[in-house]
Amino acid sequence: MTRILQSDKLDNCVARWREAGLTVIGPVKNESSSSYAAVEKAAEFDFSLIMPDRSIKELFFPQTEPMLHYTIKKQRIDTSDFTPPPEKRIIFGARPCDASGLAIDDPLFGWDYKDNFWFQRRDTTVIVTIACTKADDFCMCTSLKLAPDSTKGSDVLLRPLQNNKGWQVEELTDRGRDAFNEIADLLQDGSGPAAPTAVVAEKFNLDACVAWLQNPENFESTFWREISMRCIGCASCTFLCPTCHCFDFQDEGDTYSGIRRKNWDSCSFALFTMHTSGHNPRATQSARWRQRIMHKFNYFPGKFNVNSCSGCGRCSRQCPVDMGITETLQAISTLPS
Amino acid sequence: MTIQETYKARVKKLLASGTVKMVIGYKPGTTADRRRPHFIRTPEEADQLVLDSACITNLSGYLLSEGLLSDEKAVAIFLKPDGIRSINILAAEAQLNSEQILILGFDSNDNQVTALEGEKVEEFTTLIESIKEQAPEALKNPLLEQIEGMTPKERFAFWQGEFSRCIKCYACRQACPMCYCRRCIVDCNQPQWVNTSSHTLGNFEWNIVRAFHLSGRCVGCGNCDRACPVNIPLRLINAKMAQEVLGAFDHFSGMSHTQEPVLASFKKDDSETFIL
Numbered sequence: 001m002t003r004i005l006q007s008d009k010l011d012n013c014v015a016r017w018r019e020a021g022l023t024v025i026g027p028v029k030n031e032s033s034s035s036y037a038a039v040e041k042a043a044e045f046d047f048s049l050i051m052p053d054r055s056i057k058e059l060f061f062p063q064t065e066p067m068l069h070y071t072i073k074k075q076r077i078d079t080s081d082f083t084p085p086p087e088k089r090i091i092f093g094a095r096p097c098d099a100s101g102l103a104i105d106d107p108l109f110g111w112d113y114k115d116n117f118w119f120q121r122r123d124t125t126v127i128v129t130i131a132c133t134k135a136d137d138f139c140m141c142t143s144l145k146l147a148p149d150s151t152k153g154s155d156v157l158l159r160p161l162q163n164n165k166g167w168q169v170e171e172l173t174d175r176g177r178d179a180f181n182e183i184a185d186l187l188q189d190g191s192g193p194a195a196p197t198a199v200v201a202e203k204f205n206l207d208a209c210v211a212w213l214q215n216p217e218n219f220e221s222t223f224w225r226e227i228s229m230r231c232i233g234c235a236s237c238t239f240l241c242p243t244c245h246c247f248d249f250q251d252e253g254d255t256y257s258g259i260r261r262k263n264w265d266s267c268s269f270a271l272f273t274m275h276t277s278g279h280n281p282r283a284t285q286s287a288r289w290r291q292r293i294m295h296k297f298n299y300f301p302g303k304f305n306v307n308s309c310s311g312c313g314r315c316s317r318q319c320p321v322d323m324g325i326t327e328t329l330q331a332i333s334t335l336p337s
Numbered sequence: 338m339t340i341q342e343t344y345k346a347r348v349k350k351l352l353a354s355g356t357v358k359m360v361i362g363y364k365p366g367t368t369a370d371r372r373r374p375h376f377i378r379t380p381e382e383a384d385q386l387v388l389d390s391a392c393i394t395n396l397s398g399y400l401l402s403e404g405l406l407s408d409e410k411a412v413a414i415f416l417k418p419d420g421i422r423s424i425n426i427l428a429a430e431a432q433l434n435s436e437q438i439l440i441l442g443f444d445s446n447d448n449q450v451t452a453l454e455g456e457k458v459e460e461f462t463t464l465i466e467s468i469k470e471q472a473p474e475a476l477k478n479p480l481l482e483q484i485e486g487m488t489p490k491e492r493f494a495f496w497q498g499e500f501s502r503c504i505k506c507y508a509c510r511q512a513c514p515m516c517y518c519r520r521c522i523v524d525c526n527q528p529q530w531v532n533t534s535s536h537t538l539g540n541f542e543w544n545i546v547r548a549f550h551l552s553g554r555c556v557g558c559g560n561c562d563r564a565c566p567v568n569i570p571l572r573l574i575n576a577k578m579a580q581e582v583l584g585a586f587d588h589f590s591g592m593s594h595t596q597e598p599v600l601a602s603f604k605k606d607d608s609e610t611f612i613l
């Protein structure tokens with residue numbers, strides 16, 4: 001029997017989870033921007049958003065994060081590690097594309113060593129995803145073989161009820177079950193009809209794109225220059241992307257002591273690959289855009305067997321010059337491989 | 338014939354005759370309200386050209402794309418008055434030769450697009466002078482006045498809140514026609530002069546450095562403000578600096594292609610009795 005969580009009980013759930021020591025996080029919109037942010041009351045959530053402007057990534061991989069404190073002495077260097085706060089969290093109302101993005105990045109952060117900054121947060125966060133009943137012109141999850149009700153990366157999937165008064169609860173993992181056991185008495189048995197999931201048209205043929213990208217002859221194609229001519233080289237697409245994960249180390253302090261930080265970095269920047277000699281192997285914006293597409297749909301799947309894109313569409317939605325993955329892959333779809 | 342069609346015919350003629358090698362304009366975007374920059378090199382490519390009130394991006398920054406102007410061939414570009422002023426600044430700062438630029442001027446008010454007479458940047462001087470006349474009024478903004486009414490502490494808190502969303506994507510810089518430095522100060526990393534971290538200090542450093550660097554240079558096109566993915570009201574900072582520079586030095590950016598940059602010029606009759 002499916003269980004139902006009614007919207008009017010959500011405030012009690014938030015209170016219950018908070019009493020149990022969980023930080024409750026969800027989609028929040030203020031005047032100018034939206035993100036996944038901590039709330040105290042259910043009324044602070046905004047489930048009407050297609051998705052928050054900022055992806056869920058920053059809750060696991062913050063834009064800037066201290067890694068270690070260093071002190072340089074005459075004969076030795078002392079360091080002390082920072083570790084992420086051992087806070088337990090529940091993210092209520094993640095979008096399936098955001099949750100999938102986390103699952104896509106898990107093998108990356110656990111590849112040659114286990115990145116504790118990522119996994120400590122992953123291990124202590126419950127992800128409760130709400131299936132999408134609305135999409136906009138930029139959504140493209142179906143093109144990535146995902147769906148508006150994908151369960152990938154989620155601990156619980158909620159399907160909005162047709163009457164808009166609650167959600168069907170689908171527990172997917174033990175972590176999800178534990179979190180919902182906390183509020184078991186606030187749930188109802190039953191299975192009111194779920195609202196239809198959003199219709200997201202397939203925008204490009206992924207397999208055809210991947211085949212074209214895998215053909216080494218296309219690496220030097222003039223296509224890259226044409227498609228990226230208007231790219232201005234900012235990092236809006238990479239920083240809003242739920243799967244882009246590149247970072248830079250920065251030491252902040254003086255000669256004797258300071259903090260080493262991990263900051264988001266972007267392949268869109270010329271500085272990203274600049275050598276100390278001044279030579280830049282990715283000297284042009286088209287080479288940088290090619291890298292972004294190749295990384296997501298050729299190199300990353302080559303290593304981890306999954307595309308580094310969950311189809312949220314933020315790259316196109318927020319691009320100052322209306323570029324993005326959709327346009328590029330649509331164009332590639334039409335090229336002979 | 339609509340203005341769009343008139344301009345389309347003109348663009349085709351400019352390309353067919355070889356008068357210009359490229360026209361930078363607009364084409365349809367992903368959604369009905371979006372326009373994309375469009376680089377037109379053949380008369381056929383002009384078929385996609387769009388000119389309407391949704392064409393708001395100041396395209397002048399593309400003129401500095403590496404190698405574009407180095408063959409000394411002419412390039413035509415669709416510009417609103419703010420973009421035309423950008424050409425004057427870029428020429429005054431020796432970033433381009435305005436002789437090479439053929440302006441396809443337009444303006445839009447109340448969703449109506451009107452054509453602007455002229456091709457060379459000098460031909461728009463009267464228009465720019467009239468914009469300067471209106472500037473003290475046009476630069477006014479209720480939110481700006483509200484911020485000016487705050488105590489320094491409140492003001493600091495306001496900007497701290499706004500800047501706290503900054504993710505250091507540098508979309509503001511990249512979208513700005515005036516941010517053409519080959520190597521931005523934040524990218525100078527030996528030593529790292531400006532923190533790249535998006536913590537409070539780093540965010541203040543970046544946004545204040547940029548505000549000063551744009552003082553007397555910003556034309557208020559709004560590219561930075563629209564590009565910001567987290568909607569920091571950058572227009573307020575630039576409008577405030579424009580007000581200051583206008584009030585203190587009677588300097589309005591982009592008046593002519595020989596106008597001296599306000600922060601790089603010295604006048605003996607300057608009202609200040611000292612140099613900082």
